Amino acid sequence: MKVHLPVRKAILNRRTYEAPAEGRSDKVRLDFNENTSGCSPAVRRALAKLTTKQLAMYPEYQAPTRRIARHFGLRPEEFMLTNGGDDALRVFFDAFVDSGSSILICEPTFPMYRYYAEIYGARIAVLRHGRDMEFPLEGLIAALRKKPRVLFIANPNNPTGTLLQKEELRRILKAATHTAVVMDEAYGEFSGFTAVPWIRKYPQLFVAKTFSKVAGLAALRLGAVIACEDSLALVRRAMPPFPVNLAALVAAEAALNDRATMQRYVNGVKQLRAWFAAELQKLGVKTYASAANFLLANFGPNGPALFQKLEKQGILLRERSKDIGPGFVRITIGTQSEMQRLLKSIRKEWKAQPWTATPKRN
Ligand SMILES: Cc1ncc(COP(=O)(O)O)c(C=O)c1O
Numbered sequence: 001m002k003v004h005l006p007v008r009k010a011i012l013n014r015r016t017y018e019a020p021a022e023g024r025s026d027k028v029r030l031d032f033n034e035n036t037s038g039c040s041p042a043v044r045r046a047l048a049k050l051t052t053k054q055l056a057m058y059p060e061y062q063a064p065t066r067r068i069a070r071h072f073g074l075r076p077e078e079f080m081l082t083n084g085g086d087d088a089l090r091v092f093f094d095a096f097v098d099s100g101s102s103i104l105i106c107e108p109t110f111p112m113y114r115y116y117a118e119i120y121g122a123r124i125a126v127l128r129h130g131r132d133m134e135f136p137l138e139g140l141i142a143a144l145r146k147k148p149r150v151l152f153i154a155n156p157n158n159p160t161g162t163l164l165q166k167e168e169l170r171r172i173l174k175a176a177t178h179t180a181v182v183m184d185e186a187y188g189e190f191s192g193f194t195a196v197p198w199i200r201k202y203p204q205l206f207v208a209k210t211f212s213k214v215a216g217l218a219a220l221r222l223g224a225v226i227a228c229e230d231s232l233a234l235v236r237r238a239m240p241p242f243p244v245n246l247a248a249l250v251a252a253e254a255a256l257n258d259r260a261t262m263q264r265y266v267n268g269v270k271q272l273r274a275w276f277a278a279e280l281q282k283l284g285v286k287t288y289a290s291a292a293n294f295l296l297a298n299f300g301p302n303g304p305a306l307f308q309k310l311e312k313q314g315i316l317l318r319e320r321s322k323d324i325g326p327g328f329v330r331i332t333i334g335t336q337s338e339m340q341r342l343l344k345s346i347r348k349e350w351k352a353q354p355w356t357a358t359p360k361r362n
Helices: 041-048 052-056 062-071 084-096 112-119 137-144 166-175 196-200 229-236 246-257 259-282 303-312 336-352
Strands: 028-030 079-082 102-107 123-128 150-154 180-184 205-210 223-226 294-298 315-319 328-332
Touching: 028 328, 028 336, 041 246, 062 079, 062 246, 079 084, 079 229, 084 112, 084 150, 084 180, 084 205, 084 223, 084 229, 102 112, 102 137, 112 123, 123 137, 137 166, 166 180, 196 205, 205 229, 223 229, 246 259, 259 294, 259 336, 303 315, 303 328, 303 336, 315 336
Parallel strands: 028 315, 102 123, 102 150, 150 180, 180 205
Antiparallel strands: 079 223, 205 223, 294 328, 315 328
């Protein structure tokens, strides 16, 4: 049907978002950086206790927000819940970005920064990570002189796994005098670093969090924005009244109250990540140092054929040939048995047809 609707130019120029693959539940899901060990059993118990009355009521946020904020060592004024990490990023566009104003990103990175920027008609200033996925610090400091409205940095970065050094972060914050700096810590728990305490010193700093990764609650869509009270008050003005559902709140509290399960998962990821990277390196596959629950690897020119074979065997990885280079892939660190199965399949294919991997450099 022909439609003549006054759609915004930025929308007119876009294609519809291609929804990610479905039908993944019975496969080895090493493609979305999910917690494949699953959340704390306490979450299921807490959800089962929800009453009919609670489900009929609009959610009340004050008490749960206060309790969840306390887990992060924060006052409720410094903490805002959002509908997933994606929503925690979108709100910066509503609060700071007019059509034509600019945002700054360092690619390859999480694609939602670019995605929202395109929808909002923002200009996108892009820096690239180096050949070895080094963070483009000097370029970034120079780019901040142009006063972009928002700088988005995933720390650790997805898909490179790169973690900023404290001194680098300090330099960025000192240079960002007229820019909101969003530290997206979706994978912060795996890195051992968080910029959260820095909000008390830098009013331009915002930390974005998600419960999809370490807490294993991707289906429930819960995220958060953390900043000093006055800066967060500005962002709050762009939020709808009921962004978060009650089930997500109940689940998040139960997950946070069971620190031991999360810590076990984090420790397991770190061990498996080191072991798996070493095994890939033995096969001549280049890997990049990662501070997250995934690993970026370069399998070289024959990588794409390998990834297809693995997919046929029900092992899903996130190929990055298109945006980083042929043979690049991001591999989520799953359970021990998932990683062993993946390695076995890679080795088998390797014997059948050794691919030309990038030469080992370290
Ligand atoms: C860097 C980064 N930020 C934010 C998110 C968003 O997470 P969610 O919307 O599931 O909370 C992701 C998800 O993959 C991510 O990789």
